[in-house]
Amino acid sequence: MNTHPMKLKIDGVDVECSEGSTILTAAKTVGINIPTLCYLEGLTPYGGCRLCLVEVSGTNKLFPACATPVASGMEVTTQSPKLHEYRKMVLQTLLAERTHICSVCIANDHCELQTQTNQYGVDHVFYERNWSCNEIDSTHDFLVIDRNRCILCTRCVRACDEIEGVHTLDLKFHGKNTDVIMDQDELWSKACSCTSCRKCAKVCPVGAIYVEGENIEYTKDPQVIAFIVERRKCLK
Amino acid sequence: MPQMNPKKLRVATVWLSGCSGCHMSFLDQDEQLLELAKQITLVYSPLIDAKEFPPDVALTLIEGAVANEEQKEMLKTVRAKTITLVSLGDCAVTGNVVALRNRWPQSDQAIIDRAYNDPTNLHPQTPQQVPKLLSQVQPLHEIVKVDHYIPGCPPNAKLINYVLTELIAGRIPLREEHAKYG
Numbered sequence: 001m002n003t004h005p006m007k008l009k010i011d012g013v014d015v016e017c018s019e020g021s022t023i024l025t026a027a028k029t030v031g032i033n034i035p036t037l038c039y040l041e042g043l044t045p046y047g048g049c050r051l052c053l054v055e056v057s058g059t060n061k062l063f064p065a066c067a068t069p070v071a072s073g074m075e076v077t078t079q080s081p082k083l084h085e086y087r088k089m090v091l092q093t094l095l096a097e098r099t100h101i102c103s104v105c106i107a108n109d110h111c112e113l114q115t116q117t118n119q120y121g122v123d124h125v126f127y128e129r130n131w132s133c134n135e136i137d138s139t140h141d142f143l144v145i146d147r148n149r150c151i152l153c154t155r156c157v158r159a160c161d162e163i164e165g166v167h168t169l170d171l172k173f174h175g176k177n178t179d180v181i182m183d184q185d186e187l188w189s190k191a192c193s194c195t196s197c198r199k200c201a202k203v204c205p206v207g208a209i210y211v212e213g214e215n216i217e218y219t220k221d222p223q224v225i226a227f228i229v230e231r232r233k234c235l236k
Numbered sequence: 237m238p239q240m241n242p243k244k245l246r247v248a249t250v251w252l253s254g255c256s257g258c259h260m261s262f263l264d265q266d267e268q269l270l271e272l273a274k275q276i277t278l279v280y281s282p283l284i285d286a287k288e289f290p291p292d293v294a295l296t297l298i299e300g301a302v303a304n305e306e307q308k309e310m311l312k313t314v315r316a317k318t319i320t321l322v323s324l325g326d327c328a329v330t331g332n333v334v335a336l337r338n339r340w341p342q343s344d345q346a347i348i349d350r351a352y353n354d355p356t357n358l359h360p361q362t363p364q365q366v367p368k369l370l371s372q373v374q375p376l377h378e379i380v381k382v383d384h385y386i387p388g389c390p391p392n393a394k395l396i397n398y399v400l401t402e403l404i405a406g407r408i409p410l411r412e413e414h415a416k417y418g
Contacts, residue, residue, distance in 0.1 A: 095417075099339060102418020103332055103389035117417040123385040124329045124377060131338035131372075148339075 008074040023054060023065040023076055034078050035087060035116055037094075037205055038153035039066040042225035043162055046154050050090050051116065054078050062086065088120050095125045097176070098132040099148040100206075107207030110216050113151060134179060139189035142212050143201060147179055150208040155222075156180065156200035163225055168194040180208075199224070245404055247295045248280035249324070250314055252307045253334045253373065254300030257390040258325035259283065262297070264393035272397075275404050291317045295403060297324040297386075297396075301334040302374045306367035315380040320403060323376045324396070326389040326418060333389075335373040344369035384409060387417050 005016050010027050017026040022045065027034050037049040047067035054065045057075040065078070077083070094100075094113060102108045134147035154171065157180065161167040168191050172181045182191035201209045202221045211219045251259060259282060265272065279293060280286045289310070296318040302308050315321055326332040337343035347369065353360045376382050386399050395416075402409040 099336070100418075101330070101332055101336060103326055104336070105418075108418060114417055121411040122417060123387050123411050124323065124375070124382075126377075128378065129331070129335075129338075131335070133339040 004072075006070045006072050008070055008072065008076065010076045011078055017070060019070075021070050023063065023068050023070055023074075024052060026070050027065065027076070027078060032078055034065045035119070036066060037112060037116065037151065038155060040155050040158075040203055040222055040225055042227075042229040043155065043158040043203075046158065049094070049151070049153055051087055053083060053086055053090075055080060055083060084120070087116075088122055091117050091120055091122050092125050092127055094151050095122075096127040096129045098130065098134070098150065105149060105207040106210050106216050107149075107204075107220075110220060111207060112205035130176070137182075137188045138212065139187045140194070141189075141196065142214075143188060143196065143198065143209065144212050145180065145188065145209050147208065149206050150180060151206055152178055152180075153205060155203040155205065156209055159199045159203045159225055163228055164195060164197050164199055166193050166195055169200060244277040245275060245294045246279050246290075246292060247276040248278070248289065248293045248297075248314070248318070249282070250280070250289075250296060250298045250300075250310065251282045252298060252300030252310070252328070253303035254325060254327040255333075256282070256299070258297075258299035258327075261388075261390040261393050262324075262396055265397045266393070268397050272400065272404075289313055289317060293318045295320045295322065295400075297322045298328050298376055299324045301327040301331045302370065302376065302379055303334055304367040304369045308370065308379060311376060311380055320383045321376075321380070322384045322386060322399065322403075323382050324386050325391050326387055328376050329385050329387045330418075331373050331375045335375070338372050342371070344371050385411070389418065392416070 004019055006019055007014065007016050008026065009015065010030065010032055013030050013032065015026050015030050017029060024034055024039065034052045034054065036052045038046045039052060045067040047064040050064060052065040053062040055077040056063055102114060132148050136146045138144040157169045157171060160169040168182050169180055171178055172185055173179065182188050183193055188194065198211060201211050201219050202224050210216060249259065249262065278284055279290050296314055298314065298321065302311055323329045327334050331338065337347060340346060348362065352363050384399060386395055388395060399409045
C-alpha cells in the first residue's frame with residue numbers, strides 16, 4: 001500500500017493518504033466525521049444507504065464517501081446545506097420504506113437510524129409511509145429477524161460471508177421486494193449452514209436482527225468486526 | 237364561561253387516537269404549568285369542560301393519530317380555527333402503535349370484527365353508532381398542514397415546555413437540538 005501518497009483537500013483541510021484509501025477513511029485520519037449507516041469498519045464497503053454522500057468539486061454528481069477511492073488533487077466537501085437536505089431526505093425515505101415504529105422496537109434508543117435521525121433534526125416523515133408486512137422469523141433457537149425493521153444495509157450479509165465465512169444470509173429479489181433470507185430462502189431453523197455466531201445481531205444497526213431475551217445494549221457490538229479483522233492480521 | 241383575558245394566548249389541546257400519555261406528559265410540566273397559566277387560556281381540551289371547538293385559537297396541540305371519519309372532520313375543523321397547529325407525540329407525528337394495523341389490508345373491518353363480532357362475545361353485533369374507521373390510520377400532516385412537531389412516546393415534558401415557551405414568545409423552536417425521533 002505504500003505506493004504514491006495521495007494529496008487531497010477535505011473541507012479545506014490538506015490530507016495525505018495512501019493509494020486505495022476511500023474518502024471516508026481519509027477524512028477519518030484528520031478527524032472529519034462523515035455520517036454512515038451501511039458502512040462498517042472491517043467489511044467491504046457497500047454504498048447502499050447513501051448517507052455518506054459528499055460533494056467533489058468539478059462535478060455535480062454526489063459520491064458515497066465509503067466506496068469512492070481518493071484521487072490526487074480531489075477537493076471534497078462533507079458538510080453543506082445541500083448535503084444536509086439530501087441526508088435528511090435519505091433518512092426519511094429509510095423511515096418511510098418499512099414499518100419503523102420506535103416505541104415498540106427492541107432497539108429504541110440504541111438504534112443507529114434513530115441516532116442519525118435525531119442528529120439531522122428529522123422530526124417527522126414527509127413522504128407517505130409504506131406499511132410493510134414482511135415476515136418475522138423466530139424459528140432459530142435464539143436469533144430473531146423482523147424484516148419490517150430492516151433497512152437493507154447488508155451489514156449482516158457481509159459479516160456472515162466475509163467474517164464468519166458461511167454466507168447463510170443473503171438478499172432475494174430487488175427494489176422494494178428485497179429481503180434478507182437464510183440459505184435458499186428457508187426458515188432460520190432449517191438453515192443448516194448457520195453457525196449461530198450472532199455476528200448478524202451484533203452488527204445490525206437497527207432492531208431487525210436481535211437475540212431473544214437478551215438486552216439489546218449487550219447484543220449490539222458493531223466494533224467486533226474491526227477487532228476480529230485486526231487480530232486475524234496478527235495471525236498472518 | 238370564565239372571563240377571558242385578552243392578553244392571554246388562546247390555547248387548545250385535542251385528543252384523537254392515542255393513549256392520553258401525551259396529555260399526561262403535558263401535565264408532567266408540574267410547576268412550570270403555573271408559569272404557563274399566566275400566559276395562556278385553555279379554551280378547549282380533554283382536561284376542561286368545553287363541548288365545541290371554539291374559533292380564533294392561537295395554538296393547538298393535537299395528540300393521537302387519525303383513525304376514523306369523525307377524527308378526520310375534527311382535525312379539519314381544528315385546522316380551520318387555529319393559527320399554529322402542533323403534532324404532539326408519536327401517534328400524531330408518525331401514526332405509531334395506532335398505525336400498526338396499516339400493515340394488513342382491510343384492517344378496519346378486521347378490527348370491528350375482532351372487537352364486536354367475535355363469536356366468543358356475549359352478544360356479537362356490528363356497531364351502528366360508532367364513527368366509520370378509516371382504511372388506513374394517518375398521521376396529522378398527511379391530512380392537514382402541521383406547523384410544528386413534538387416527537388416522542390410520550391414526548392418529554394421538558395420538550396413540550398420548551399416548544400410551548402418558544403411559540404408563546406413568538407420564536408420558532410429549534411428542532412435539531414431537541415428532537416428525539418420515536
